[in-house]
Amino acid sequence: MKPIQITTLAIGFAIQSVSSQDVTQQKINQLDNAAYSTNGKIETTGEGVQVNTSNSLRAGPRGYNLLQDTSGRKKLIHFDRERVPERVVHALGSGAYGQFESYGDWSNITSACWLQEEAVSEAFTRFSVVVASTGGSEVNRDTHGFATKIYSKCGNQDLVGNHLPSFFINDGIDFPDLIHAVKQEADKGFPTDGTAHRTAYDFFNLHPEGSFQLMTVLSDLGIPRDERHISGNGVHTYRFINEAGNSTFFKWYWIPTLGLRSLVYDEATTLAGKQGNWERIDLYNNIEAGNYPEWELAVQMFPDDGTFMYKGYDLLIPTQVIPFDVAPLVKLGKLTLNRNFQNFFAEPEAISFAPSNVVDGVSWVPDPLLQWRLMSYDDTASHRHGSPNSYLLPINKAIAPVNNNYRDGYMQPLIFQGNQTSTPNDIGGVSSADANETLPYTSPGETAGQGPIGRYAPFYDTFYQTRMFWYGLGKYAQQHTVDAYRFELANVGDNAVVQRYIDETLNNIDNCLARRVAYGIGATMPPVGSGPMANNTQGPNAFASSFYTLDTNQTKSNVGLQVAVVANDTLLSSSDVEAMMPLLSAQKVNLTIVAPKIGTLASGVNATASFLISSSVLYDAVFIGSSGNASSAASLTTEMASFIQQAYSHGKAVGALGSSGQAFLAGMGISNQPGVFAGDAGAVTTEVLDALSGPVRFPQRFPTDDLAAICG
Numbered sequence: 064m065k066p067i068q069i070t071t072l073a074i075g076f077a078i079q080s081v082s083s084q085d086v087t088q089q090k091i092n093q094l095d096n097a098a099y100s101t102n103g104k105i106e107t108t109g110e111g112v113q114v115n116t117s118n119s120l121r122a123g124p125r126g127y128n129l130l131q132d133t134s135g136r137k138k139l140i141h142f143d144r145e146r147v148p149e150r151v152v153h154a155l156g157s158g159a160y161g162q163f164e165s166y167g168d169w170s171n172i173t174s175a176c177w178l179q180e181e182a183v184s185e186a187f188t189r190f191s192v193v194v195a196s197t198g199g200s201e202v203n204r205d206t207h208g209f210a211t212k213i214y215s216k217c218g219n220q221d222l223v224g225n226h227l228p229s230f231f232i233n234d235g236i237d238f239p240d241l242i243h244a245v246k247q248e249a250d251k252g253f254p255t256d257g258t259a260h261r262t263a264y265d266f267f268n269l270h271p272e273g274s275f276q277l278m279t280v281l282s283d284l285g286i287p288r289d290e291r292h293i294s295g296n297g298v299h300t301y302r303f304i305n306e307a308g309n310s311t312f313f314k315w316y317w318i319p320t321l322g323l324r325s326l327v328y329d330e331a332t333t334l335a336g337k338q339g340n341w342e343r344i345d346l347y348n349n350i351e352a353g354n355y356p357e358w359e360l361a362v363q364m365f366p367d368d369g370t371f372m373y374k375g376y377d378l379l380i381p382t383q384v385i386p387f388d389v390a391p392l393v394k395l396g397k398l399t400l401n402r403n404f405q406n407f408f409a410e411p412e413a414i415s416f417a418p419s420n421v422v423d424g425v426s427w428v429p430d431p432l433l434q435w436r437l438m439s440y441d442d443t444a445s446h447r448h449g450s451p452n453s454y455l456l457p458i459n460k461a462i463a464p465v466n467n468n469y470r471d472g473y474m475q476p477l478i479f480q481g482n483q484t485s486t487p488n489d490i491g492g493v494s495s496a497d498a499n500e501t502l503p504y505t506s507p508g509e510t511a512g513q514g515p516i517g518r519y520a521p522f523y524d525t526f527y528q529t530r531m532f533w534y535g536l537g538k539y540a541q542q543h544t545v546d547a548y549r550f551e552l553a554n555v556g557d558n559a560v561v562q563r564y565i566d567e568t569l570n571n572i573d574n575c576l577a578r579r580v581a582y583g584i585g586a587t588m589p590p591v592g593s594g595p596m597a598n599n600t601q602g603p604n605a606f607a608s609s610f611y612t613l614d615t616n617q618t619k620s621n622v623g624l625q626v627a628v629v630a631n632d633t634l635l636s637s638s639d640v641e642a643m644m645p646l647l648s649a650q651k652v653n654l655t656i657v658a659p660k661i662g663t664l665a666s667g668v669n670a671t672a673s674f675l676i677s678s679s680v681l682y683d684a685v686f687i688g689s690s691g692n693a694s695s696a697a698s699l700t701t702e703m704a705s706f707i708q709q710a711y712s713h714g715k716a717v718g719a720l721g722s723s724g725q726a727f728l729a730g731m732g733i734s735n736q737p738g739v740f741a742g743d744a745g746a747v748t749t750e751v752l753d754a755l756s757g758p759v760r761f762p763q764r765f766p767t768d769d770l771a772a773i774c775g
């Protein structure tokens with residue numbers, strides 16, 4: 064195998080923008096061929112006959128409807144069939160178009176055309192949540208999907224990943240069981256908007272290999288602020304193959320240039336009620352506003368020595384990760400999302416992703432989770448669209464030429480020419496590529512057999528990586544995770560299931576964790592020191608790399624964040640708003656004035672939200688206006704005070720404009736606290752913006768366990 068030579072050649076701006084416009088235009092032209100507007104046209108039936116279907120055809124004004132109201136019948140018949148089956152998982156989601164640009168020439172490791180010098184490809188990314196059904200909330204705790212279709216000139220390359228780096232199971236044959244266990248309970252039909260409890264924890268008890276993935280979901284990573292601030296993770300190992308046929312294994316990641324951000328749980332549940340579509344709204348509005356989110360595609364690479372192992376890590380086990388200090392990330396390119404779709408059904412809903420969609424230069428490994436995925440997505444696409452012709456839908460259609468002998472089937476829209484529909488052929492028709500060339504779906508030199516045929520039990524991980532993740536969480540992040548376990552387990556409603564999870568999973572991760580969770584829900588605490596650390600064989604090591612935790616010391620971008628000023632006719636001067644605006648605009652942070660009613664306040668400032676339609680959970684930080692003479696919290700209405708109080712209790716930065724603003728906060732008992740800023744409008748705004756790009760939350764306000772009392 065050739066040694067991997069890493070180049071980081073940057074491409075010039077002029078070249079980038081020209082080619083990116085070209086590839087975008089190619090896809091837009093393809094979509095435009097299917098675009099149709101009925102705007103301003105006269106209504107017709109599907110057969111083109113002009114009709115008026117506003118009123119039924121009836122036997123008199125109070126008589127029966129007539130069977131011969133065929134235009135009415137056609138209208139209803141079409142309506143009755145408007146739905147396609149929702150995705151069996153990841154049903155709830157939305158997405159956007161953009162471009163993927165290769166940072167350089169990666170031909171030394173892969174022949175994939177989208178990773179060559181100056182390669183720019185059009186792309187569409189769909190974000191989703193796994194468990195909730197369509198109509199559920201996107202902001203509940205869940206694993207988020209991050210699926211990208213790259214319409215490259217050598218065919219569609221799909222990167223279908225999640226926002227967390229590992230998975231619940233190691234063998235795809237267990238996937239239907241996992242999903243049955245986490246979706247609504249079969250007899251009761253609930254919950255439909257989040258993960259079930261009794262069935263789920265029964266499954267988790269018997270699949271301890273998923274404890275790491277579950278803990279990441281139950282950490283604050285499991286409730287991201289929005290989709291712009293999540294990472295993407297391929298989870299599996301994949302294979303690059305270069306022109307010479309050399310293979311290199313890789314794991315891929317999308318790293319958001321905005322940084323990672325999360326909600327706190329109470330905020331997420333409130334937001335779910337206030338604005339369950341928050342994730343898609345945030346993405347849509349930011350793209351409309353020109354705040355284009357970006358992710359860098361980074362890979363960890365591992366030599367192919369035939370063992371599928373790297374420094375003691377098994378590359379075929381998707382419930383484990385390879386820490387970044389063991390295999391560092393190499394950045395290959397960048398994805399920018401910059402165009403919203405035009406029709407939800409035809410684009411984000413109709414798009415079909417599949418890990419089987421790879422181009423020449425990308426292939427797979429014998430990971431039994433990945434192997435089942437290679438079949439399931441193509442199958443589900445045919446089922447959802449009712450036809451194997453879904454690859455012809457504009458959103459799924461490749462930009463590369465498509466020529467094959469797929470014929471007929473439900474809703475075949477093409478009128479193929481000619482009579483020969485088989486290969487090979489001598490009388491015309493499509494001819495096959497040269498099988499001696501390096502082609503996709505093969506890995507030169509690889510042998511299929513890895514041992515005797517048999518049904519092998521999934522690999523049962525130790526709890527080592529879960530423990531490493533646990534020790535990497537800070538004090539408050541640990542508390543949030545403990546609270547999340549308490550919440551989930553308290554809802555299980557089956558003491559035996561709960562106690563088994565505490566004794567056999569949590570106590571194997573860490574004794575204090577198990578005791579804290581048990582303590583909060585009235586379960587039996589395992590004896591002090593009875594967990595694995597009693598023998599301390601591996602030590603309380605944490606992951607050295609911060610990517611898997613919400614590292615509060617990272618500097619984050621504030622682009623697209625939302626802040627609110629609480630005001631009324633006597634609070635807030637226009638000069639305060641004038642002082643704030645340039646500072647907020649410079650960082651592309653949106654300001655909303657929230658008042659008892661929408662409209663212009665006495666100060667002349669326009670309030671665009673009222674307390675009725677708004678909530679502090681819609682904002683990343685809040686300010687309280689100042690009038691200069693109102694001096695006590697008593698003049699705050701309950702709704703104003705609770706707006707501020709709720710933001711404070713969610714650990715958010717609170718800014719008091721002027722001395723009277725500070726007096727309000729003092730009256731509420733929250734002045735002079737970390738993350739509470741008071742002063743003139745400009746200074747306070749700067750302090751709040753700094754807080755938002757740094758620690759974001761002020762977790763000192765959250766209650767924490769008395770560890771000495773609980774853990775001994």
Ligand code: HDE
Pocket residue numbers: 150151152153156189190191207208209210223224225230234235236238296297298299414415416431432433435436439440441443444
């Ligand atoms: Fe999926 N998964 N999955 N999955 N998955 C689907 O495909 C499946 C897995 C992921 O926005 C389905 O078109 C099996 C891992 C995303 O359209 C279905 C197994 C990862 C999306 C399916 C897995 C994912 C899906 C449902 C175990 C992260 C949404 C509808 C072998 C690496 C894509 C559809 C979109 C969707 C099957 C496990 C990510 C049923 C059998 C691991 C992001 O085909």
